[in-house]
Amino acid sequence: MHIVLARLAAERTVAVELDDDANEVGAREIEAGGLGRFVAEAEAQRPRWVWNDTRAWYPALLGEGVRVDRCVDLALSHRILRLSTLCARSALALAPPNRWDAAAEIDETPGDTAALFDLDADLAEPVPDADRDAMLAEFRLQQDALTTSPEPGRLRLLLAAESAGALIAAEMQFAGLPWRTELHDILLSDLLGPRPMPGARPAKLEALAGAVRSALDAPSLNPDSQADLLRALKRAGLVVTSTRSWELKKIDHPAIGPLLEYKKLSRLASANGWTWMESWIRDGRFHPDYIPGGVVTGRWATRGGGALQLPRQVRGAVVADPGWKFVVADAAQLEPRILTGMSADTAMAAAGRGKDLYEGIVASGAVDERAHAKVAMLGAMYGATTGESGRLMPRLARAFPRAIRLVEEAARAGERGDVVTSRLGRSSPRPGAAWLQTQGSASAPESTEADERRARSQARDWGRFTRNFVVQASAAEWALCWMAELRKRLTAMTPPGTRLERGPHLVYFLHDEVIVHAPESLADEVAATVAASAREAGRLLFATFPVEFPVTAAVVDTYAEAK
DNA sequence: GGCGGAGGCGCC
DNA sequence: AGGGCGCCTCCGCC
Secondary structure (H helix, E strand, O other): OEEEEEEEEOOEEEEEEEOOOOOEEEEEEEOOOOHHHHHHHHHHHOOEEEEOOHHHHHHHHHHOOOOOOOEEEHHHHHHHHHHOHHHOOOHHHHOOOOOOOOHHHHOOOOOOHHHHHHOOHHHHOOOOOOOHHHHHHHHHHHHHHHHOOOOHHHHHHHHHHHHHHHHHHHHHHHHOEEOOHHHHHHHHHHHHOOOOOOOOOOHHHHHHHHHHHHHHOOOOOOOOOHHHHHHHHHHOOOOOOOOOHHHHOOOOOOOHHHHHHHHHHHHHHHHHOHHHHHHHEEOOEEOOEEEOOOOOOOOOEEEOOOHHHOOHHHHHHOEOOOOEEEEEEEEOOHHHHHHHHHHOOHHHHHHOOOOOHHHHHHHOOOOOOHHHHHHHHHHHHHOOOOHHHHHHHHHHHHHOHHHHHHHHHHHHHHHHOOOOEOOOOOEOOOOOHHHHHHHHHHOOOOOOHHHHHHHHHHHHHHHHHHHHHHHHHHHHHHHHHHHHHHHHHHHHOOOOOOOHHHOOEEEEEOOOEEEEEEEHHHHHHHHHHHHHHHHHHHHHHHOOOOOOOOEEEEEEOEHHHOO
8 A cells, every 4th residue: 555645835735645556545644743643543554655765754754753664755756767777668767857857967968058947947957845736756667667677676676775865864963873972072182182262273283283294394394285295295305196095105204103193183173073973973872864866876975063074083972872783794705795796706606605605615626815806806897907906907807707798898888988787676777968079079070099098097987986876776776675684673673663762773874784782682693684685685685695695793882993 | 254175084 | 007986175266
């Protein structure tokens, strides 16, 4: 059963009940303030709620203590279906852009802003606060795209996982990641010195800046200014082209040690220092604003707070509540295992069976040490052509021809300007107008050597993008299935109606890693559940193909203890 | 003043 | 000469 929620006006909502063929079988108008109660009662029938945008509905329901089991997020689903090669001939895919298309997809022709203003005024609203007719029409178009797809199963799973992700994102933001500001303050003070007055440098940074100034004989140097710093380094006789840490590391000079230390600590102070703490931690919780599907590959993004870049230095401030534990779990070598499943590479599946995949590659004889296996695999998935990674690639290709062929073919497709598609049906965007123009001008009769070089370089760039896209996007799908399965099982561990924050619940997600906040008595069971959910995700994506997805699950009091 | 690109670096 | 991000500061520009 599907129930479509639509706004009639600011304070009026209608719930339209549909049968399996999306025919309307009932509708009920909900008075102001009554939505939470209505949803809570309807949940007993396990409907799939259909709404334009999870962020527009779910936070308020969570605030009323109401949890939703499953939903269809029409905006997220629309974006997938518009691009997917698995429903390319559907009416939804062939229609001109409308207000269901995110703004990001409309303005992808830079320099052509005039076109934006020529479009229908509806486009100004990227995610519509849709009325009843618009919601039903969009839902039926999406259902049609699914039923006419040659691979409806994959797409249905993808949309279900994407929508479950939207629920999880709202729940994680609502619950928040436990964060102890007094411990964060101690961590900062130990590394930087006591908290300075606003605008002043912490004591340890000031001391390091002084050491750099005297070592470079540059008394007025501001180490925060790259231009200033580069000049001072050159004046001291150092051969550098930038002030990047990795370049400076290669230089032997008394200024370099304190400078690298300065850079590391000043980064901490500016990105996750006291100001960050006061802006983002409320009532002992960090509430990141997750954006499901915010990355072209389907990975999540975040807005504000840099939630996906929490440096290791501050993870000691992430502490479970008294009587509670964190289960910190990450999927081991996720992307190569995804590639294994996609390519059905039985040799690589064997290398990853029951052990560390990179050790397995060593055991297969393809390379002679774990570090080489890792750098070679990453190079295969990212498109490295030179250096150690490039040198090791041919050996990898001989040992695992199917896996390597899959990423090579994805790269060739991108170089041609073609689209590639993930395991469940998320397709890459097409290259933009500028890309096509550069390729076109290189094949024109009057093209120069420089034109052709630029076109080749640009084609290889897009090839690296599509090479990585197939793996990264499919890994993101696996992670969504993992979390959706885990969420379902966590809910089942407490009595129906238990408030989210009273039972074991997800509090953090980072591409291939999750944190569950769980009562101590359930922690071990949660750890086992995390692993079982990973196996289920593997089965959902790759059926019976024998690729394993081991997870490391640690039961800890603080995030810093894990890994 | 605000804006936005560049440089740089944190995470996967 | 490696894929995807977000966010900080500096600095030139309007």
